[in-house]
Amino acid sequence: MKPRILIGTFAAAGLALGVGQMTATAVPGDGGTSETQAGTDVIVGAINGVSNYGTNTVNGVIMQGYAFGTTSCNIGTAVLRWSTNSSFHPVIPQNAYRIKDGRIEQIGLSWMKYGFCALQENLCATCQAGGVGCGSSQSTLGIGCSDPYSSSLNGSQSSLGPRSRVNASTGYFPGDTSAEIGSWPAMPAGQGNINRRIQIKRDDLIPANNVGAVYLAEGLYVHPDDAAAGNDNNNVSYIKVNVSATNYNMSLSGATFQQKPAIYHWATVVPTVAYSVADMADGRFIVANNVSLNANGTYHYEYAIYNQNSDSSGGSFTIPIAAGVTVTNATFKDIPYHSNEIYDGTDWTVTNTGTQLTWRCTQTFAQNANANALRFGTLYNFAFDA
Structure with a gap:
């Protein structure tokens, strides 16, 4: 039997995130829910629906395709630009997660929906006059106004662009001109119904x-004006969904949890989960962990790290190991990109020096700018027993 030595939670253990070519120790933050709201401030006011596009087989694996509808709200003090064929409208990635057996995992992601115009509705507040609705190429989302994008709109493949084209820290992306769209990776043949949409392994959904x-x-809005105003840490919201046992349709359950990423729901299901927020020079990471007792008297350590909006991305994760502790069963899990997105999917390596346990991306930025870093809008898992 291994010694029962509790290694400690994130806040106390001095864990380190390797961000880009830098290593920075995480510092406490506010959880991403207390923005100033001065200037433009777009949030996901609601996840408003789900489209199920059926299945397809990719590399021998049955995948289910989905899209989530999102309603944006401008809770700031200035109108938000929403111009078509430009860099001044939002892009909208969507993600799916599962909490099972005490662990949260990202099980699906989409490409980014490119916004094209903004209605002027009243989901989050009374919509003030001054916004420019649909019908103009220079649309804006007014102060207090909301704009619903249905799941079918967010699943429209021709307006789904690759995540690799956006800097989530600054909000910048090339405008969706014909030339830019023509440069996007071609959709893989034979996967027409699920290309660019949220793709989830059927095995991750089977009730049995x-x-x-x-x-x-989960939905996320990225916009350059929002980032410039310093209001980009509250752009993520999520909702619970139920999965049908017959056709794998998803139905919304309850209200949307506004201005929080889905990683925060882990503690709702597993109350012993602890959180720390790591605010780096160019974006926010959220680190969650849980410690549970194994049947043999050792402990199981689960860490989930979510990159909310850092463009530098995460390249390594290190945990100090106390003297006399034997580490076993170290594991890593990421979320695969798809539809010819340019990012590599090679799993991180794990090394135990006796004093540190380190997971690391297999290539640096200098070696491969498209290596499997922990990029914005994704959650990676790290676990071990000791």
């Missing part, structure tokens, strides 16, 4: 294989 699982849908 996922007893007690909790599923979450």
